[in-house]
Amino acid sequence: MTLPADSRTSGEDERRVLRRDPNPHLFRPITIGSVTVKNRIMLSPMCQYSATDGVMNDWHFAHLAARAVGGVGIVCTEAVHTEPRARITKYCLGLWNDVQRDAMKRVVDFIAAQGAVPAIQFGHAGRKASVGRPWEGSHPVSPAEGGWEVIGASGRPYAKGWPVPIEMNRSMIEKSLAELATAVRRAREVGFRIIDIHGAHGYLIHQFLSPLSNFRQDEYGGSFDNRIRFLLQSLDAVRSEWPRENPLFLRISVTDWVEGGWSLEDSIALCRILKVRGDVDLIDCSSGGNDPRQQIPIHPGYQVPLAAAVKAATGMRTSTAGLIHSADMAESIIANAQADIVVMGRTLMADPYWPLRAAVALKAATVKWPVQYERSNIF
């Protein structure tokens, strides 16, 4: 069969482009403020539930160091908490004292020495704090069982059987913002170069944002402008200790996936405000986690359209996470400008060398393997 002349031409052009491009989009550097990242791959924050008293140990070193050796551009910590009761489990990381700060130094220095950018995620679990580890069932742990009283945007529990949070009053809000600023100062002292603020997955900031979890009667509740107030004040707290040229990412749940909840339209309205304020450099687009009624259509790349929509509507840089597992898929997300960075969790947990293998698959000529591992590049 003979193909029509025009389709044959376009097929040939396409092959020529594919053959000729030794510089896939996934491996093109990106400069954000004072930081240049060597590629578009970020290790997604993933709790390891392995700390004692919030202090990083050998497990955290191995987990983060391996991904830096494996070629990840931005190596982000799991959620690090700003006070003891902000932790999801009592095995989560913290940065409310100098012991915790000093234990991070070795990890951060090693990540940077591999040519990766060390990033830290800050979180406060709010009403979803004080639960067991996943391999123990993730159930709420009461104060009598070694847990603690939880605080939240409002006095309503996450779900039936979960603890009723103490609604944060003005002085608790101010204390929480001050603790965030102090933790950011410590992160700067350690040498982290990017901060990712956890405003997603039903944790404290998200609890303020969403009408499904915010029932306050004061200036932090009710209208959209009131519900975003705590987030904006959190960003102010971060920026009080984090110079403008240092990149700041904000992770949000772009939608609650529940009728009447926080929506894509709300996220776009929020990001338009952030764009004008100019204090956030990238919207790390996730979703869900705030209401057990959520209906999430999970499939590879299921959150890509959310990042693409936020980027198209606001012009802000975005990243996307969620079952991204092949080099071609990651490449197409960046090449088609659906997001600026791909954030990968479970794929990188299963294979720390995924970026090196993706570089082989995409024939990226510029990607160097660590010298110690050069002889293993037999692919």
Ligand SMILES: Cc1cc2nc3c(=O)[nH]c(=O)nc-3n(C[C@H](O)[C@H](O)[C@H](O)COP(=O)(O)O)c2cc1C
């Ligand atoms: C074990 C585990 C721990 C996680 N911990 C965090 C966390 O600390 N902060 C966060 O924002 N997301 C957390 N997540 C969500 C991931 O960062 C990521 O957004 C999600 O798993 C989807 O991406 P993936 O399909 O590439 O894993 C966690 C996910 C897993 C599997």
